[in-house]
Amino acid sequence: MSGNASILSRLPFDEKLIYVDGEWTMSQASQTCRVENPDTAETIATVPECNAQDLDHAVKAAYTAFHDGPWVNEYSGAQRRDALLALATAIEESRQDIEELESLNTGKPISDVRVELDDTIDLFRFFAGYADKVEGRHIAAQTNRNLEGYTVKVPVGVVGFINAFNYPICLLAWKVAPALAAGCTVVFKPGPQTPLTTQYFAHLLHKTGKFPRGVFNVVLGGVGVGQALVDHDLVDKIGFTGSVATGKQVIRSTASTRNVRCTSVELGGKSPGVVMPDADLDKTAKLVVSGCMANAGMNCNALTRLWVHRSIYDEFMPRIKAAAEALVLRTPQDGATEMGPLIDKRQYDRVLEYIRIGREEDKAALLTGGQPALGRGYWIQPTVFFNVSPTARIATEEIFGPVLSVLEPFDSLDEVIEIERKNEFGLAAGIFTRRHQDIAKFTRKLRSGTIWVNNYNALYSYLPFGGFRNSGFGRELGYESFDGYLVPKSIIDDISY
Numbered sequence: 001m002s003g004n005a006s007i008l009s010r011l012p013f014d015e016k017l018i019y020v021d022g023e024w025t026m027s028q029a030s031q032t033c034r035v036e037n038p039d040t041a042e043t044i045a046t047v048p049e050c051n052a053q054d055l056d057h058a059v060k061a062a063y064t065a066f067h068d069g070p071w072v073n074e075y076s077g078a079q080r081r082d083a084l085l086a087l088a089t090a091i092e093e094s095r096q097d098i099e100e101l102e103s104l105n106t107g108k109p110i111s112d113v114r115v116e117l118d119d120t121i122d123l124f125r126f127f128a129g130y131a132d133k134v135e136g137r138h139i140a141a142q143t144n145r146n147l148e149g150y151t152v153k154v155p156v157g158v159v160g161f162i163n164a165f166n167y168p169i170c171l172l173a174w175k176v177a178p179a180l181a182a183g184c185t186v187v188f189k190p191g192p193q194t195p196l197t198t199q200y201f202a203h204l205l206h207k208t209g210k211f212p213r214g215v216f217n218v219v220l221g222g223v224g225v226g227q228a229l230v231d232h233d234l235v236d237k238i239g240f241t242g243s244v245a246t247g248k249q250v251i252r253s254t255a256s257t258r259n260v261r262c263t264s265v266e267l268g269g270k271s272p273g274v275v276m277p278d279a280d281l282d283k284t285a286k287l288v289v290s291g292c293m294a295n296a297g298m299n300c301n302a303l304t305r306l307w308v309h310r311s312i313y314d315e316f317m318p319r320i321k322a323a324a325e326a327l328v329l330r331t332p333q334d335g336a337t338e339m340g341p342l343i344d345k346r347q348y349d350r351v352l353e354y355i356r357i358g359r360e361e362d363k364a365a366l367l368t369g370g371q372p373a374l375g376r377g378y379w380i381q382p383t384v385f386f387n388v389s390p391t392a393r394i395a396t397e398e399i400f401g402p403v404l405s406v407l408e409p410f411d412s413l414d415e416v417i418e419i420e421r422k423n424e425f426g427l428a429a430g431i432f433t434r435r436h437q438d439i440a441k442f443t444r445k446l447r448s449g450t451i452w453v454n455n456y457n458a459l460y461s462y463l464p465f466g467g468f469r470n471s472g473f474g475r476e477l478g479y480e481s482f483d484g485y486l487v488p489k490s491i492i493d494d495i496s497y
Helices: 003-010 052-070 077-093 094-104 110-128 168-182 195-210 225-230 242-256 281-297 310-325 343-359 413-420 435-446 480-481
Strands: 016-019 023-025 033-036 042-048 147-155 157-160 183-189 216-218 236-239 262-266 273-276 303-308 364-369 383-388 404-408 428-432 450-453 486-494
Touching: 003 042, 003 094, 016 195, 016 242, 023 147, 033 157, 042 195, 052 157, 052 183, 052 216, 052 225, 052 273, 077 110, 077 168, 077 195, 077 343, 094 110, 094 168, 094 195, 094 413, 110 168, 157 168, 157 225, 157 364, 168 183, 168 236, 168 480, 183 225, 195 216, 225 242, 236 242, 242 262, 273 413, 281 310, 281 404, 281 428, 303 310, 310 364, 310 383, 310 404, 343 383, 343 404, 428 435
Parallel strands: 157 183, 157 236, 183 216, 236 262, 273 303, 273 428, 303 404, 383 404, 428 450
Antiparallel strands: 016 023, 016 216, 033 042, 147 486, 364 383
């Protein structure tokens, strides 16, 4: 165990336990999962691989808390608001430990983790503000003067979350904060590679003393426990972030169980960016590389499919090459580090295989990178291909790594839009230009959930995030996310009775 693992010696919880029904308890399973440090590929912890019995315990705890406990039946919106604000403060007070743990477990640069903790704290405070603002409507008598109609919004119930490995604590906040604010109870499964900050979060939630038992529960493990969560009849909603293939299985499963339940899925992306002739080439090159290589490319909205206008193509390529090669790859805990490693051996091998495909099958020209880096762990150089066919595998399939495909040069924006309409994904896109006519055309005609103009990757708690087509449905962030954990009831009252 490296010196950077000192945070593990002072964890305020036992990582070998799971948090269910308001207490830390032993898993019923005998199997365990190894947790690695992607920087070195060392094992840093061992956690339970939960089984169906653990999952059933957690779901029943959440079910009882929802139907019989005070969180929904006694707490006011203001009390839930105050609980979330207390939790945000607890996270803020422990942020240094959480940042160290997140960087160690994910390989993220510590500078990135600090930004993600800022976002996490902000999200709990933002959604706390909605907890006491659940509103219905009054509908005046339309056809019968004696009948008064109105709506009330109620929490959807028990929510099962299956999280991805790439943003463990931040995506937890995306999901859990609006669900708790709405009055739901939660069973949360983190990605099997990155469970540690979820456990730390459970410790802090418990420590506040403001969340009744069963309101928040954690199960650990991989596909097996995730499928059991999706299939459980007492779960009212599933929120999933992950691959397209697994997301489709989740949707099929939620439709085939005894009780059909609502689902929100945030899936993959192959997000295009467009560089127009009037763009600031130096600034844009840095924005494009950051948009692709952030989080080592393990980002569902990563800018991985770049269109560059023919008139500036040759001039732009050296700038992209220089920006990619300037990225600093060092130990994640070094404040100067700008890009970290892949999450595990499976993802490392997958990315190297796609680099091989780009060279050998797609016949794409390699501009820079394409090799392992640092001689340890799961590091790969920032990699850029150019003159890539828009139909090449590296240009159409989600790689989830630091690989940018600069497509063949284009002549008109209409040509790009027509091709991108056939993109199976629709999560995000970007355009770099000063021409408002081009901005208006691109943002109006492209079916992408988020479109950045002269920037990339900026996300805010108050703006919804989600996609079209194979990028999923439902929205995270913003009021739209909060509203997704509420369902309306219509009340019709005969006032003449």
